[in-house]
Amino acid sequence: MQFVKITPDEFEKFTTENFSHYTQSRLNYEHLEHDYNNAHLLGVKDDNDEVIAAGLFTEARALKYFKYFYSQRGPVLDYNNIALVNFFFKSLTSYLKKHNCLYVRLDPYILENLRNADGEIVKSYDNRILINTLESLGYKHEGFTVGYSKTSQARWLSVLDLQGKSEKQLLKEMDYQTRRNIKRTEEMGVDVCTLPIEETDRFFKLFKMAEEKHGFSFRDEPYFEELQQAYKGNASLRLAYVDLTKYLSNLTTKLNTLQTQLSEVESALEESPNSKKQKTKHTQITQQLNSTRRKIDDTENTIKSDGEILDLAAAIYIYNDHEVYYLSSGSNPKYNPYMGAYKLQWEMIKFAKAHGIDRYNFYGVTGDFSEDAEDAGVQQFKKGFNADVEEYIGDFVKPINTAAYTLGKAIGKL
Numbered sequence: 001m002q003f004v005k006i007t008p009d010e011f012e013k014f015t016t017e018n019f020s021h022y023t024q025s026r027l028n029y030e031h032l033e034h035d036y037n038n039a040h041l042l043g044v045k046d047d048n049d050e051v052i053a054a055g056l057f058t059e060a061r062a063l064k065y066f067k068y069f070y071s072q073r074g075p076v077l078d079y080n081n082i083a084l085v086n087f088f089f090k091s092l093t094s095y096l097k098k099h100n101c102l103y104v105r106l107d108p109y110i111l112e113n114l115r116n117a118d119g120e121i122v123k124s125y126d127n128r129i130l131i132n133t134l135e136s137l138g139y140k141h142e143g144f145t146v147g148y149s150k151t152s153q154a155r156w157l158s159v160l161d162l163q164g165k166s167e168k169q170l171l172k173e174m175d176y177q178t179r180r181n182i183k184r185t186e187e188m189g190v191d192v193c194t195l196p197i198e199e200t201d202r203f204f205k206l207f208k209m210a211e212e213k214h215g216f217s218f219r220d221e222p223y224f225e226e227l228q229q230a231y232k233g234n235a236s237l238r239l240a241y242v243d244l245t246k247y248l249s250n251l252t253t254k255l256n257t258l259q260t261q262l263s264e265v266e267s268a269l270e271e272s273p274n275s276k277k278q279k280t281k282h283t284q285i286t287q288q289l290n291s292t293r294r295k296i297d298d299t300e301n302t303i304k305s306d307g308e309i310l311d312l313a314a315a316i317y318i319y320n321d322h323e324v325y326y327l328s329s330g331s332n333p334k335y336n337p338y339m340g341a342y343k344l345q346w347e348m349i350k351f352a353k354a355h356g357i358d359r360y361n362f363y364g365v366t367g368d369f370s371e372d373a374e375d376a377g378v379q380q381f382k383k384g385f386n387a388d389v390e391e392y393i394g395d396f397v398k399p400i401n402t403a404a405y406t407l408g409k410a411i412g413k414l
Contacts (some may be wrong), residue, residue: 003091006043021073031230053077066102117383139396156362178384206330240340277395312340
């Protein structure tokens with residue numbers, strides 16, 4: 001085996017053929033190298049010159065004179081091959097020392113537990129040998145954390161398995177209310193479009209509403225523009241919207257149909273005034289008529305106050321050969337009755353199926369499954385789509401220059 005710098009072509013081939021996160025991609029490497037000149041493609045080749053391990057590492061300044069290295073959701077290799085793990089990380093240490101590294105962080109894309117949406121373990125993966133091996137190589141495991149972190153990637157992800165399932169089966173496996181909400185969005189004419197990068201502000205306006213609702217601050221608008229540029233055709237903004245003029249037209253058509261049906265029932269009741277069946281139909285149609293008239297009134301008033309086109313919800317998605325990732329989103333709470341978020345998710349699940357992608361990744365949850373969890377509502381929303389929760393192994397940190405790292409920690413500069 002040999003530890004080498006690998007080419008973008010070699011890296012792309014390896015990460016395409018082996019399960020990997022979207023951050024471990026050629027697109028991300030080219031973006032980082034072009035804009036920041038801070039990326040390293042490192043790997044191991046076997047005796048046949050075939051790549052058997054690969055990782056994208058980034059560097060950043062630390063304590064003015066040193067560098068901090070990070071492999072986000074990487075590196076990509078068979079972590080069950082302990083000999084390979086030993087060789088890769090021993091060789092990596094030698095490489096980092098030559099590049100004035102202070103310390104390195106890893107958060108491999110390795111499952112610790114597969115859980116259902118209520119947090120119960122469905123399948124557990126025994127990573128003790130791997131953790132012990134990495135710790136013997138100087139990597140400190142930062143533990144099985146719960147909650148969101150400002151310094152680490154989400155350790156808990158909500159993922160829907162699409163493999164071998166039709167759209168019909170996926171819908172059937174969702175809970176009743178989620179299925180019903182998706183159906184209602186179709187009845188209301190809610191649609192989804194792709195926003196060009198020039199209209200990122202439409203997404204960001206909705207995203208800011210989510211920040212205000214949940215009391216957090218994440219990124220500014222240029223970040224989302226950069227993300228689209230970095231991942232080119234593999235990142236997009238999707239917007240759920242409704243054209244109220246079309247919805248109003250459909251409601252009017254429905255109203256006319258119901259009025260015709262009511263007239264027919266009333267005629268039948270004149271002939272058979274004691275018919276329970278016709279009386280029941282009369283009550284049901286009358287209720288539907290009243291409901292439709294209210295919707296028409298509400299829609300006409302909304303058009304007058306807010307306009308004909310309503311932006312309901314928007315999200316930014318990235319996908320690779322392995323997963324579709326639902327990263328960041330926002331919605332206008334004023335328009336929650338149109339349930340744009342449900343339409344967004346369903347359309348992108350269908351997108352994944354159409355592109356032969358087997359995983360739909362709803363992304364991070366806290367891992368706190370109690371009723372008062374800070375993301376309890378978000379978890380319930382994702383649970384409705386029948387998503388499981390994947391718990392990952394977590395972060396590992398290794399000081400390369402131990403003395404300087406210890407000093408930096410002591411003075412609070414890391």
